[in-house]
Amino acid sequence: xxxxxxxxxxxxxxxxxxxxxxxxxxxxxxxxxxxxxxxxxxxxxxxxxxxxxxxxxxxxxxxxxxxxxxxxxxxxxxxxxxxxxxxxxxxxxxxxxxxxxxxxxxxxxxxxxxxxxxxxxxxxxxxxxxxxxxxxxxxxxxxxxxxxxxxxxxxxxxxxxxxxxxxxxxxxxxxxxxxxxxxxxxxxxxxxxxxxxxxxxxxxxxxxxxxxxxxxxxxxxxxxxxxxxxxxxxxx
Amino acid sequence: xxxxxxxxxxxxxxxxxxxxxxxxxxxxxxxxxxxxxxxxxxxxxxxxxxxxxxxxxxxxxxxxxxxxxxxxxxxxxxxxxxxxxxxxxxxxxxxxxxxxxxxxxxxxxxxxxxxxxxxxxxxxxxxxxxxxxxxxxxxxxxxxxxxxxxxxxxxxxxxxxxxxxxxxxxxxxxxxxxxxxxxxxxxxxxxxxxxxxxxxxxxxxxxxxxxxxxxxxxxxxxxxxxxxxxxxxxxxxxxxxxxxxxxxxxxxxxxxxxxxxxxxxxxxxxxxxxxxxxxxxxxxxxxxxxxxxxxxxxxxxxxxxxxxxxx
Numbered sequence: 001x002x003x004x005x006x007x008x009x010x011x012x013x014x015x016x017x018x019x020x021x022x023x024x025x026x027x028x029x030x031x032x033x034x035x036x037x038x039x040x041x042x043x044x045x046x047x048x049x050x051x052x053x054x055x056x057x058x059x060x061x062x063x064x065x066x067x068x069x070x071x072x073x074x075x076x077x078x079x080x081x082x083x084x085x086x087x088x089x090x091x092x093x094x095x096x097x098x099x100x101x102x103x104x105x106x107x108x109x110x111x112x113x114x115x116x117x118x119x120x121x122x123x124x125x126x127x128x129x130x131x132x133x134x135x136x137x138x139x140x141x142x143x144x145x146x147x148x149x150x151x152x153x154x155x156x157x158x159x160x161x162x163x164x165x166x167x168x169x170x171x172x173x174x175x176x177x178x179x180x181x182x183x184x185x186x187x188x189x190x191x192x193x194x195x196x197x198x199x200x201x202x203x204x205x206x207x208x209x210x211x212x213x214x215x216x217x218x219x220x221x222x223x224x225x226x227x228x229x230x231x232x233x234x235x236x
Numbered sequence: 237x238x239x240x241x242x243x244x245x246x247x248x249x250x251x252x253x254x255x256x257x258x259x260x261x262x263x264x265x266x267x268x269x270x271x272x273x274x275x276x277x278x279x280x281x282x283x284x285x286x287x288x289x290x291x292x293x294x295x296x297x298x299x300x301x302x303x304x305x306x307x308x309x310x311x312x313x314x315x316x317x318x319x320x321x322x323x324x325x326x327x328x329x330x331x332x333x334x335x336x337x338x339x340x341x342x343x344x345x346x347x348x349x350x351x352x353x354x355x356x357x358x359x360x361x362x363x364x365x366x367x368x369x370x371x372x373x374x375x376x377x378x379x380x381x382x383x384x385x386x387x388x389x390x391x392x393x394x395x396x397x398x399x400x401x402x403x404x405x406x407x408x409x410x411x412x413x414x415x416x417x418x419x420x421x422x423x424x425x426x427x428x429x430x431x432x433x434x435x436x437x438x439x440x441x442x443x444x445x446x447x448x449x450x451x452x453x454x455x456x457x458x459x460x461x462x463x464x465x466x467x468x469x470x471x472x473x474x475x476x477x478x479x480x481x482x483x484x485x486x487x488x489x490x491x492x493x494x495x496x497x498x499x500x501x502x503x504x505x506x507x508x509x510x511x512x513x514x515x516x517x518x519x520x521x522x523x524x525x526x527x528x529x530x531x532x533x534x535x536x537x538x539x540x541x542x543x544x545x546x547x
Contacts, residue, residue, distance in 0.1 A: 006340040013333055014326050084324025087288050087395075089314035090341045234290045235251075 003090050007098020011072060016106065027110060030064055034110075035117030039125075046122050049138040057111060058146055059182070062153035065107040066174040069157035072099040074170035077161075077233075086230050096158065096228040100221075104147070104154050111146045115139070141206055148213035153178070155220035162227050239302070241266040241393055241425045242287065246296035248449075249282055256282040258449035259296070264442070266392075269419060269426040271440030271457075273433070273538065279449040280429040281321060284395045287427070288313055301393060314342070317386035317394040321401075323378045324385075327371030331362060331381050334370055335388055342389035356384040359421075360414055376407040380414055387422055397429045412438055433535045443534070445541050452541045457534055469510055471500040471517065472526040480520040484513060 015023075038056060039046040046053050076082040085095060119133055126132070134142075157174055164170035200208070242264035249257040256279045264270045274280050285291040287300050289309020297304065303311040325334050332353055339349035357363040360380045370378060379399060386394045399415070400408040416439060419426055430436055436443055437457060444454040453460060476495045484493040484502060490513070492503040500522070502513065514524055 002343060003341070006337070009340065010326075010337050014328055079327070080322035081324050081326055083320050083322065084318065086290060087313060087318040087320060088338065088341050089310060091310075230290050231292060234285055 003094035004098055004101070006090065007094050008102055011099055011102035015068070015072065015102070026064075026067075027106075030060065030110060031114055031117065034060055034114035036121050039118035039121045043122055043125065044132070046118055047132050047134055049134055049142055054142055054145075057115070057142060058149045059178075061107045061111045061146060062149045063175075063178060064110070065103050065150045065154045066157040066160075066178065067171060068103040068107065069099070069154050070161050070164075070167050070170035070174060072103060073158055073161035074164045075167045077164075078166050082233060086233060092228050092230055092233075093225060096225060100151075100154050100158065100224070104150050107150050107154075108143075108147050111150070112143065115142070141210075145206075145210060145213065148210065148217055151217045152213060152220060155217060155224050158224040159220065159227060162224075162233075238266050240264055242270075242298070242300050242427065244283075244287075244296070244298040247283075247286060247293050247298050248295040249279075249286055249291060250294045256449050257286065257293070260446070260449065260451050261296075262444050262451060262454055264425065264427060266425055267423065268441040269428055269439045271436040271443040272427060272429045272446065273431065273436055273443055274446040275431055275542065278431075278446045280431075280446060281397055282449075283446070284318070284320070284397055284427070284429060288316070288318060288395065315391055315393070317389065317391040318397075319379075319382045319386045319394070319399055320397045323382040325370045325378055325382055328369060330367050331357065331370055331373075332366040334381060335385055338385050338388050344389060352388055356388065356418075359418065360384055376403065376410060379403075379411055383411070383415060383418065387418060387424065390422070391424065393425045393427065395427045395429075398431065399428075400430075400432060400435060408432070408435070415439065433538055437534050445538060447542060461534065461537055467504045467508075468530045469502040469504065469513070470528040470530065471502065471514070471524055472498060472528075473500070473517075473522055473524040474498060475522045476500045476517070477521065480517055480522050483516050483520055487513065487516075 034057065038053065042050070042053050076085070086092075115134070123131055156177060157170070160173045160177060161170040164173060197205070240263035242262075244260055244262050247257055247260045248255065258279075260279075260283065272280050272283065282291065286293055287298055287305060289305045289312055292306060297306065299305070300312045301315055303309075303315075305312060326337070329337070335353045335356070336349055339352065344352065353366070354363065357366050360383075362377065362381060362384075365373075365377075370381065373381070383396075383399065386396070396415075400411050403411065412435065415426075426439075428435075428440065440457060442455065443457050443460060445452040476498075480500065481493050481495065484490050484500075489505055489508045490502060491505045492501075494501050500517065510527060510529065514527065517524060
């Protein structure tokens with residue numbers, strides 16, 4: 001546990017606090033788009049958490065987390081800092097989990113903040129006397145689903161970053177992966193038999209999606225832990 | 237006599253068909269700077285990786301501080317420090333934070349981390365710049381900080397992989413001075429990978445020469461120069477000519493003889509009397525003013541060993 005905190009401290013300082021203005025711009029831009037621009041254009045549909053806002057809130061943070069992971073894993077390789085870290089007493093698992101936890105935690109925190117900011121922006125723009133907010137169950141489902149998709153993207157990002165020599169190579173491969181994954185999800189949804197979707201209630205469909213995400217997360221995270229081993233990394 | 241801090245027995249490591257380390261056996265005594273000398277690609281870095289348990293040997297075994305590199309690698313890494321091929325510093329972090337990170341990794345309490353950082357950074361004249369991001373520093377300063385990081389948790393053994401590679405002579409000399417004072421002060425054993433012969437002569441109490449993964453020789457540098465390299469004689473005078481050289485080269489104990497300005501340089505195959513050679517020089521018309529006997533330099537020895545291997 002000590003080692004995990006050490007890695008979280010390191011990632012927090014190295015990536016989030018030391019980057020300077022240019023590195024702060026990226027999360028601010030995402031916050032601006034997800035928390036201000038999109039809520040202003042969707043207005044009450046944003047508060048209703050319609051399918052379009054939900055898809056955006058799931059897709060955009062998962063794109064962001066992959067760039068974070070690419071820098072944390074392929075970047076350490078590229079900057080030759082990983083070898084020294086591996087020569088120390090810290091465990092492989094603590095290194096990897098520390099990186100994943102900070103990336104996922106920060107991105108998910110940003111998603112949560114964007115949703116709250118979005119609610120304020122919509123209410124302010126509507127100029128209605130009555131305060132409107134997300135339905136608690138909808139907000140809960142979106143947040144859980146968002147956490148799982150971010151973790152999925154982060155774990156996939158780890159596997160890709162481990163095979164990449166540079167951050168640029170990792171980013172390009174991850175972008176391609178995200179596009180292919182989005183297309184695959186679209187194809188599956190598009191060609192599902194209508195009888196199957198008609199027979200399921202909304203809560204059943206949500207449960208199936210959440211369960212699928214949990215299973216995929218577990219598989220990818222386990223694969224990342226298996227791949228992130230000293231003897232493999234030192235040869236990479 | 238104390239136990240060697242590193243004991244390597246018939247260690248081999250292959251990468252597909254290439255044997256990076258080939259049946260290497262050696263011992264490193266505790267408390268010295270041990271030079272592991274070899275040309276690029278000789279297997280020096282692989283040896284450090286094997287000793288730190290970062291790679292598994294294909295054959296043989298090694299014990300570091302009594303711990304087996306295969307089964308007790310965590311213990312080795314917990315009790316040693318390393319400055320590998322690259323400084324491994326986080327350039328977006330300050331010098332203080334770089335040291336603090338490794339203090340945390342080695343589970344040093346907060347006050348101890350602070351005190352140790354102050355002690356080492358002050359010793360290396362880096363204390364006033366501790367808050368600066370390391371990315372803005374010169375290569376020499378970064379390397380000094382990396383040495384401090386390797387020593388931060390008081391390890392009894394540190395591995396240094398070519399710490400002055402690519403340095404100009406002034407920067408290298410400065411790092412040597414810092415390294416020597418720190419190592420002496422901390423009483424730490426150093427396993428120093430290098431292909432820098434001046435560095436080896438200056439710092440190392442024992443030297444092993446490796447080539448293509450094989451151990452060529454091992455010993456104290458002075459002893460190696462005498463045993464393997466023979467002797468050099470420098471005769472200063474006048475009237476040295478081709479006849480002098482022909483007479484000298486005909487002698488069985490003479491490996492090489494040449495004239496440089498007013499100096500006659502003779503390389504002997506073994507320890508031998510110089511008197512008969514001086515007589516020969518005088519007979520050929522030469523005038524001798526001064527005779528100097530010197531050992532073979534480590535550089536000569538190294539080049540000889542590399543040539544032997546090529547044959």
